[in-house]
Amino acid sequence: MEFLRDFGKTALIHQGNEISYAELLENIASFANLMDITPNERVGIVMENRPEWVYAFYGTWKKGGIVVPIDFMSTPQEIRYILEDAEPSIIFCSDETYPRVREASEDLKVEIVNVDNLVLPTPWEGIVRRDEDDVAVLPYTSGTTGNPKGVMLTFKNLMSNIRGVSEVGIAGKEDKTLAILPFHHMYPLMTTMLLPLYLGATVVFLDKLTPEDIIEKLQKYQITVLIGVPRLYQLFHRRIMEEINKNVLAKNLFKLMKKVKNQKIRKTVFKKVHDAFGGRIKYMVSGGAKLPLDIAQDLTTLGFTVIEGYGLTETSPIVSFNPPNRIKLGSVGVPIKGVEVMTTSEGEIIVRGDNVMKGYWKKPEETQKVIINGWFYTGDLGEIDEEGYIYITGRKKEIIVLGSGKNVFPEEIESKILAKAPYIKEVGVFEKDGKLLALIYPDFEKVKELGITNLEETIKWEVIDKVNRELPEWKRVVGFKIVKTELPKTRLGKLRRFLLPQIYEKAEEIKEEKTEDYSVFETEEGRIIKEFLEKISQKEVKPGDHLEIDLGLDSLAKVELLGFIETNFGVSLSEEELSKNLVVKDLIELVRSKKKSVDTKEVSWKDILTKAKPYELYHYPLIFELGRKLLKLYFKLYHRIDVRGLENLPKPPFIIAPNHQSYLDAFAIAAVLPKEIAHETYFLGDETYFRNPITSTFGKLAHVITVNVNKGLKESLQKTAYALMSGKVVVIFPEGARTRTEELMEFKKGVAILARELGVPIVPVAIEGAYEAWSVYDKFPKPKKIKIMFGKPVDPDEKSYEEITKELYEWIKSMLEFLKKES
Numbered sequence: 001m002e003f004l005r006d007f008g009k010t011a012l013i014h015q016g017n018e019i020s021y022a023e024l025l026e027n028i029a030s031f032a033n034l035m036d037i038t039p040n041e042r043v044g045i046v047m048e049n050r051p052e053w054v055y056a057f058y059g060t061w062k063k064g065g066i067v068v069p070i071d072f073m074s075t076p077q078e079i080r081y082i083l084e085d086a087e088p089s090i091i092f093c094s095d096e097t098y099p100r101v102r103e104a105s106e107d108l109k110v111e112i113v114n115v116d117n118l119v120l121p122t123p124w125e126g127i128v129r130r131d132e133d134d135v136a137v138l139p140y141t142s143g144t145t146g147n148p149k150g151v152m153l154t155f156k157n158l159m160s161n162i163r164g165v166s167e168v169g170i171a172g173k174e175d176k177t178l179a180i181l182p183f184h185h186m187y188p189l190m191t192t193m194l195l196p197l198y199l200g201a202t203v204v205f206l207d208k209l210t211p212e213d214i215i216e217k218l219q220k221y222q223i224t225v226l227i228g229v230p231r232l233y234q235l236f237h238r239r240i241m242e243e244i245n246k247n248v249l250a251k252n253l254f255k256l257m258k259k260v261k262n263q264k265i266r267k268t269v270f271k272k273v274h275d276a277f278g279g280r281i282k283y284m285v286s287g288g289a290k291l292p293l294d295i296a297q298d299l300t301t302l303g304f305t306v307i308e309g310y311g312l313t314e315t316s317p318i319v320s321f322n323p324p325n326r327i328k329l330g331s332v333g334v335p336i337k338g339v340e341v342m343t344t345s346e347g348e349i350i351v352r353g354d355n356v357m358k359g360y361w362k363k364p365e366e367t368q369k370v371i372i373n374g375w376f377y378t379g380d381l382g383e384i385d386e387e388g389y390i391y392i393t394g395r396k397k398e399i400i401v402l403g404s405g406k407n408v409f410p411e412e413i414e415s416k417i418l419a420k421a422p423y424i425k426e427v428g429v430f431e432k433d434g435k436l437l438a439l440i441y442p443d444f445e446k447v448k449e450l451g452i453t454n455l456e457e458t459i460k461w462e463v464i465d466k467v468n469r470e471l472p473e474w475k476r477v478v479g480f481k482i483v484k485t486e487l488p489k490t491r492l493g494k495l496r497r498f499l500l501p502q503i504y505e506k507a508e509e510i511k512e513e514k515t516e517d518y519s520v521f522e523t524e525e526g527r528i529i530k531e532f533l534e535k536i537s538q539k540e541v542k543p544g545d546h547l548e549i550d551l552g553l554d555s556l557a558k559v560e561l562l563g564f565i566e567t568n569f570g571v572s573l574s575e576e577e578l579s580k581n582l583v584v585k586d587l588i589e590l591v592r593s594k595k596k597s598v599d600t601k602e603v604s605w606k607d608i609l610t611k612a613k614p615y616e617l618y619h620y621p622l623i624f625e626l627g628r629k630l631l632k633l634y635f636k637l638y639h640r641i642d643v644r645g646l647e648n649l650p651k652p653p654f655i656i657a658p659n660h661q662s663y664l665d666a667f668a669i670a671a672v673l674p675k676e677i678a679h680e681t682y683f684l685g686d687e688t689y690f691r692n693p694i695t696s697t698f699g700k701l702a703h704v705i706t707v708n709v710n711k712g713l714k715e716s717l718q719k720t721a722y723a724l725m726s727g728k729v730v731v732i733f734p735e736g737a738r739t740r741t742e743e744l745m746e747f748k749k750g751v752a753i754l755a756r757e758l759g760v761p762i763v764p765v766a767i768e769g770a771y772e773a774w775s776v777y778d779k780f781p782k783p784k785k786i787k788i789m790f791g792k793p794v795d796p797d798e799k800s801y802e803e804i805t806k807e808l809y810e811w812i813k814s815m816l817e818f819l820k821k822e823s
Contacts, residue, residue, distance in 0.1 A: 006021060006173065006200055007020060007021045007022035007025070008020055008021070008022065009021055009173070009200060009202070010202050011023075011024040011197060011202060011203065012024060012051050012054065012202070012203050012204075012205065013202065013203070013204045013205065013221060014050060014051050014205040015205075015207055019051055021200070024051075024054070024055075024197075026123050027051070027055045027120070028054075028055050028058040028059050028062060029059070029062065029123030029124050029125065030055070030059075030120040030121055030122065030123050030124070031052075031055040031056050031058075031059030031120070032059040032060075032062040032063045032123075032124040033121045033122065033123060033124035034059070034090075034113060034118075034120075034121060035059065035060065035063045035065065035089075035090055037060075037063055037064070037065045037089050037090065038064070039064035039065070039128055039130075039134075040064065040065070040066055040134070040135065041064075041065050041066070041088075041089045042065065042066045042067075042068045042086050042087060042088035042089065042138060043056070043060040043065045043066070043067055043068065043088055043089065043090045043091075043092070044068045044069075044070055044082070044083065044086070044088040044090070044091040044092065044110075045057060045067060045068070045069050045070065045091075045092045045183075045184070046070040046071075046072055046074070046079060046091060046092070046093045046097045046100075046101050047072050047092060047093050047094040047096070047097050047115065048072045048094060048096060048097075048182070049179045049182060049183055049205055049206070050094070050115075050205060051205070052092070052094070052115040052118075053092075053183055054193060054197075054203075056092040056115070057069075057183075057193075061130070061136065062124070062126075062127050062128065063124075063128055064128030064130065065089075066135050066136065066137065066138050067136070067137045067138065068082065068086045068088050068137075068138045068139075068140075068150075069137065069139050069183060069184035069185075069189065070082055070140070070184055071182060071184045071185075071491060072094075072096070072097050072182060072184065073182075073491070074100070075100065076100045076101075076103040076104040077104070079100060079101060079104035079105075080104040080105075081147065081148075082140055082148070082150075083104060083105055083108055083110065084108070085140075085150060085361065085362065086138055086140075086150055086361065088110060089109075089110060089111060090110065090111045090112075090113060091105065091110055091111070091112050091113065092113050092115060093112060093113070093114055093115070094114065094115055094116050095114065095116040095117075098112070098114050098116075130155055131155075132154065132155045132156040132159070133154050133155075133156060133358070134154060134155060135152045135153065135154055135358060136153055136154055136155045136157075136158055137153050137158070137186075137189075138150050138151065138152060138153070138361055139151055139153070139184065139185070139186050139189070139313055141313050141314075149360045149361070149363060149366060150360060150361030150362070150363075151186075151313045151314050151357050151360060151361070152357055152358040152359050152360070152361055153186070153313075153316050153357055153358070154357075154358050156354050157316040157354065157355055157356070157357060157358070158190070158194060158316055159354075160316065160338055160339075160353065160354035160355045161190055161195075161316045161317070161318045161336070161355050162190075162194060162195055162198050163337070163338075164318065164336030164337045164338055164339065164355070165195060165318060165321075165336060166195065166198070166199060167337055168323060168324075168336075170225075170283065170307075170324060171195070171196070171199055171201060171224075171225050172199055172200075172201065173199050173200035173201055174201070174224075175196070175199070175201040175202070175224045175225050175282075176201065176202040176203075176204060176221055176222065176223050176224050176225070176280075177191075177192050177196050177201065177202075177203055177204070177223060177224070177225045177226070177227055178192070178203075178204050178206070178214065178217055178218065178221075178223045178226060178227070179192045179193065179203050179204065179205050179206065180192070180206060180209070180214060180227065180228060180232065181227065181228070181229065181288075181491070181492065182491055184491075185288070185313075185491060185492055186311075186313045186316065186317040187287050187288050187311065187317050187492060188227065190316065190317060190318065191227045191285065191287070191318075192227050202221075204217055204221045204223065211235060211239075214232075215276065215277070218277050218278040218281075219276070219277070219278045220278075221278070222278045222279065222280040223277075223278055223280065223281065224280050224281065224282045224283075225281075225282060225283050225285065226277070226281055226283070226284050226285065227285045227287075228284070228285070228286060229286065229287065229288040229289060229492050229493045230286055230288070230289050230290065230291045230292065230295070230493055231289075231493045233284065233286055233291060233295055233299065233306075234292070234295060236299075237295045237298055237299060240273060240302065241298065253269055253270075254301060254302075257269055257270070257301050257302075257303075258301050263300075263303055263305065264303075265303075266300075266301060266302065266303035267303030267304075268303075269303070270302045270303050273302055273303075274302075274303060274304075281304060282305065283305050283306075283307050283324065284299060284304050284305065284306045284307065285307045285308075285309065285321075286306065286307070286308045286309070287308070287309045287310070287311065287317075287321075287492075288492030288493055288494070289492060289493040289494050290392055290411070291306070291308050292415070292418075293329060293330045294419075296308065296329045296330070297329055300329060305324060305327070306327070306329065307321055307322045307324060307327065307333075308321070308322055308329075308331070308332050308333065309321030309322070309332055309333055310332030310333065310390060310392060312378055312380075313357075314356065314357045314370070314376060314378075315339075315351055315353075315355045315356055315357070315376065315378075316355040316356075316357070318336055318355065319332075319335060319336070319339055319341060319351055319355070319378075319390075320332050320333040320334055320335045320336060320339070320341065320390050321333040321334075321336070322334075322389075328387075328389050330391065331385075331389040331390060331391050332389075332390050332391070332392055333389060333390065334387070334388045334389055334390070335351075335353075335388070335390075336355075338353050338354055338355070339351060339352070339353035339354075339355055340352045340353055341384065341390060342384070343382060343383065343384060344377075346381075346396075347381045347382065347383070347393070348377060348378065348379065348380070348381055348396055349378045349380045349381065349382045349390065349392075350375040350376060350377050350378065351375065351376045351378060352374050352375045352376065356371065356374075356376045357371075357376070359371065379395060379396045379397055380392055380394070380395055380396065381393045381394045381395065381396055381399075381409075393409065394409040394410075394411050394412070395411075398410055398411070398497055400429075400430070400431040400436070402431070402434060402474055406474045406475075408431070408436065408474070408475055410428075410429035410430065410497070412475075413429045413436070413438075413467065413471070413475060413477065414427045414428065414429050414438075416467045416470065416471075417429075417438070417440075417463055417464070417467050417477075420462070420463045420466055420467055421459070421462070421463045422443070422446055423442055423443050423446040423447045423450060423452065424440055424441070424442055424443065424459070424463065425441050425442060425443045425486075426440070426441040426486060426487045427439065427440050427441070427487075428487045428495055428497060428500045429477065430497055430500040430501055430504070432501050432504070435478045435479065436475070436476065436477045436478060437477065437478065437479045437480060437481075437504060438464070438477050438479075438480040438481075439480070439481055439483055439487060439500055439503060439504055439507065440459060440480055440481070440482050440483070441482075441483050441484075441485070441486055441487055442455065442459075442482060447579070448579065448580045448582075451576045451579045451580070452579055453555065453558060453575045453576070453578060453579040453713075454548070454554070454555040454558070454713075455482065455548050455549075456482060456548060456554075457554075457555060457736075459480065459482070460480075461737060464477050464480055465737075465740065465776075468740065469776060469777060476740075481504055481507040482507075482548075482549050483503070483507055483549075484546065484549055484550075487500070487503075488500075488503070516542050516543050516544055517543055517585070518542075518543060520543050520584075520585045520588050520589070521543065521588075523588070523592060524598055525569065525588055525591050525592045525595060525598065526588045526592075528568060528598070529565075529584070529587065529588050529591065530584070530588075532561070532564050533547075533551060533553075533561070533584065536553070536557050536560060536561070537551040537552055537553060537557075539551055539552070541584060542584070543583075543584055543585040543588075544583060544584070544585065545583070545584045546582055546583055547561075547582045547583075547584065547587070548582060551584075554748075555713050556713070556748070556749060556750055556753065558575065558578060558713075559575075559608065559713050559714045559717065560603065560605065560608070561578075562575065562578060562714060563603045563605075563607065563608040563714075564603040565591055567603045567607065568598065568603070569591050569594075569595040569596065569597065569598060570595065570596030570597045571591055571594045571595055571596065573590070573591075573594075575712060575713060575714065577590070604757070605753050605756075605757045606757040606758075608714065608717070608718070609717060609718060609721035609753075609754065609757050609758060610721070610725075610757075611718065612718035612719065612721045612722040612725070613718065613722070614722065615705075615718075615719045615722045615723070617682060617703075617705075617723055617726065617728065618700040618701070618703070619679065619703070620700075620701055621679060623701050624678075624679065624701065624702070624703065625675070625679075627670075627701070627702065628670060628671055628675075628678060631667050631668075631670060631671035632671045632672075634671075635667075635668055635671050635672075635786065638781070638783050639664075639668075639769070639773055639781075639783065639784065639785060639786040640785045640786075641668065641671070641672065641785075641786050641787075641788065642785065642786070642787045642788070643672045643787075643788050643789075643790075644787075644788070644789050644790070645789050645790030645791060646672070646673075646674060646790055648763065648790050648791060648792050648793065649673075649674070649677055649763060649790060650761055650763070650793050652677065652680050652727050652728060652729045653723075653724045653725070653726075653727050653728055653729060653730075653758075653760050654729055654760050654761045654762065654763055654793065655724070655729070655730055655731075655732055655751055655754060655755055655760060655761070655762045655763065656669065656681070656729060656730070656731045656732070656762075656763050656765055656790075657731075657732055657733070657734050657751050657762050657763065657764055657765060657808055657812075658731070658733060658764075658765035658766070658767050658788075658812075659733070659735065659739070659744055659765070659766060659767055659812050659816065660733040660735045660736075660737065660738045660739060660745075660767075661738065661739055661742065661767050661768075661769075661770035661771040661775070662738060662767075662770035662771055662773060662774045662775060662776075662781075663738070663774055663781075664770050664773060664774050664781060664786070665733070665738075665767050665770055666683050666685075666731060668767065668770065668786060668788060669681075669683075669731055669765070669788070670683070670702075670703075672788060677729060680727070680728050680729050681703060681728070681729040681730070681731060682703045682704070682705050682723050682728055682729070682730050682731070683702070683703055683704050683705065683730075683731045684704075684705050684707050684716075684720060684730065684731065684732050684733070685699060685704040685705070685706055685707070686706070686707065686708075687706040687707060687708040687712075688708075690704060690706050705719050705720060705723060705730070707719075707720075717750065717753075717754070720732070720754060721754060721757075721758060724754065724758050724760050725758060730754075732750065732751050732754075734747040734748055734750070734751045734805070734808060734809075735747060735748070736748050738775075738776050739771060740776060742771040742772075742775075744809070744812065744813060744816070747805050747808060747809045748805075749801045749802065749804075749805045751804075751805070751808065752796070752801040752802075752804035752805045752808070753801055755794075755796040755804060756796040756799070756801060756804060759796065760796075761793035761794060761795055761796070762793060762794040762796070762804070762808055763790055763791065763792075763793050763794075764790075764791040764792075764794060764808055764811035764812045764815065765788065765789065765790055765791065765812070766787075766788070766789045766791070766812050766815035766816045766818075766819055767786070767787070767788055768786070768787045768788075768789075768816055768819035768820060769784050769785050769786040769787055770786050772784040773786055787819045787822075789815045789818070789819060791811050791812070791815055792811075794807055794808055794811065
């Protein structure tokens with residue numbers, strides 16, 4: 001590689017030491033003298049970013065060798081695979097990587113050089129001349145779909161990238177960049193090492209790969225070009241926006257700057273933000289994976305110039321990027337000079353130019369599959385607009401083809417899920433047995449901050465269900481699991497989707513790899529709480545277990561837990577307090593800090609329910625009856641309603657438990673009940689629908705008892721219990737939500753708990769036809785016939801909650817089957 005001739009200028013900065021270009025060349029020559037290799041022999045580099053990485057790289061070129069960069073975080077097995085495939089003569093490593101390299105290279109003929117135990121020889125003055133078609137570097141693909149392949153990149157490939165970018169004038173010798181990303185990958189190797197050193201710029205190394213060290217280096221060395229991946233910018237974005245949203249003035253300024261398109265004004269307004277980054281950032285460059293459009297837009301609003309590019313290891317790696325003076329956010333820019341890009345009839349992006357690799361190492365058949373008539377078939381799907389800007393829409397290999405022949409782009413669904421919930425960090429959608437499933441990794445700090453008690457239910461109904469309603473049936477996610485660890489990705493943030501099915505199967509086994517401190521169980525409170533949790537979860541309890549994710553406690557079990565804590569320790573915790581202490585050890589410490597006494601007692605649902613405080617059960621008979629008459633007329637004329645089994649209704653109090661097909665269900669029941677029972681009947685309804693003055697008033701007139709599964713389930717259950725103890729009838733949908741497929745969903749045991757502990761019967765009710773009349777996916781009701789059947793009461797007797805729930809389910813299921821056969 002040819003350097004600019006300002007030998008006194010600083011080339012590298014590491015741990016406060018500045019290394020000039022003259023020193024850089026001398027050290028390269030010394031490293032070259034360490035290598036006894038012949039032209040085209042391979043030399044492996046397995047170490048963290050540091051000056052020695054650069055010396056080993058260029059030293060290999062000086063001696064005529066081919067560099068094999070290997071991820072310094074690789075396991076011995078991963079290193080071994082590459083060593084056996086590339087067969088390097090020498091491996092450069094560090095103290096950190098030496099043990100793994102030694103294990104990986106056992107029985108292999110390879111020399112290991114640890115740069116931390118190295119005395120440099122005198123510089124080697126010679127140089128082996130190379131042809132532009134010689135292989136210069138042999139990086140291995142990141143392996144998003146299996147074992148990595150060696151990619152043969154020639155000097156011509158690399159120089160086409162360097163010239164294509166440098167001719168745009170995006171950077172020069174006056175610039176400084178930060179080597180955040182590992183050099184083993186072609187994107188950072190090109191953008192934070194090869195290109196800056198070719199231009200005569202300065203490369204700064206991190207001391208630690210932490211956000212704090214990144215910010216410290218940005219400020220101290222006044223970095224001008226920041227090279228990163230979407231995950232880095234997502235981190236910055238989240239921290240910036242959290243601070244802005246705390247301040248009313250800053251929040252309003254941000255809204256205003258969205259309308260002001262002048263970047264100088266934006267930069268001036270948000271000077272403090274820019275100063276936090278050193279105040280000299282010219283460009284924020286993103287690559288390696290797709291940058292979410294909203295993040296690019298927000299960073300632009302803050303006055304930063306965000307440049308997104310596109311490329312692959314096989315294209316050296318750059319194919320395109322946004323020119324600084326004509327950026328189109330959401331696109332990955334236009335092809336660099338000398339590179340042609342087009343799409344096939346299937347929408348696959350194909351590339352031709354001097355940047356396209358020579359081929360895959362030892363894999364001619366694989367090479368022939370992707371390079372056809374000089375065009376490299378990227379496997380990425382996209383579109384090109386009339387100005388030549390490229391938009392990536394997905395990955396061809398990641399398209400899910402369902403049994404129906406329909407194509408699903410998982411990234412489309414993932415982006416919709418992430419947009420719905422700030423408390424979800426990552427999501428991975430995949431197909432299993434013809435169904436779409438998802439793995440979700442939440443932001444647990446955000447969950448705690450928002451006071452979400454029942455995370456699984458919240459994600460199910462507030463996120464997955466809402467996304468599903470926006471999608472056609474064949475694109476809907478039918479199941480998900482929450483995990484405590486990040487989803488598997490390449491070092492640059494691309495999801496390793498092929499691993500998701502097996503993680504899904506083992507999701508309950510995934511634990512954070514950390515040493516547990518069991519001393520918290522040695523306290524009296526810890527022992528008592530641990531025993532109770534093991535009893536209700538039927539699992540071994542560890543201090544670091546999450547009540548919901550690890551122990552599987554649902555909302556009802558959490559209410560039971562709160563009742564237990566109050567009974568045994570005199571501590572009355574709210575569900576909001578519990579939501580901030582969902583890890584076992586945190587809960588124990590909270591109880592210890594608040595306890596008034598310790599008295600081991602059994603806690604019962606009866607105790608919890610009978611502690612219900614008086615609650616005003618609103619009843620306006622004239623208005624209520626007028627509403628019922630209007631409903632009767634509507635259902636008779638529009639839905640030809642057919643009712644049977646009313647003779648099965650006992651004397652109040654009792655619970656009416658229907659299946660839930662539609663928005664119409666509660667109204668239909670209210671309309672068909674005998675007047676004397678209807679006026680004693682109340683309906684459980686989600687509090688979120690009855691918060692404003694208008695809906696709140698309607699709820700009171702319509703006999704609605706509001707419930708909230710996240711911030712007051714205990715109180716909601718007690719309000720329901722109070723109504724039953726007051727001799728009323730309560731309508732409760734045991735599914736907890738409307739069906740999304742017309743099929744019965746799982747029944748919650750809340751109905752069984754109320755019936756058993758208060759000694760009231762349950763009337764099973766089957767509603768058929770309401771799904772077709774007005775499902776969750778319909779905007780308006782259709783004139784479909786609705787049938788309602790009231791079954792014989794289920795007596796709770798001495799049955800368990802599970803037995804009652806199962807009996808209720810079977811009754812409703814059999815009645816639905818009977819009604820369907822009639823149709």
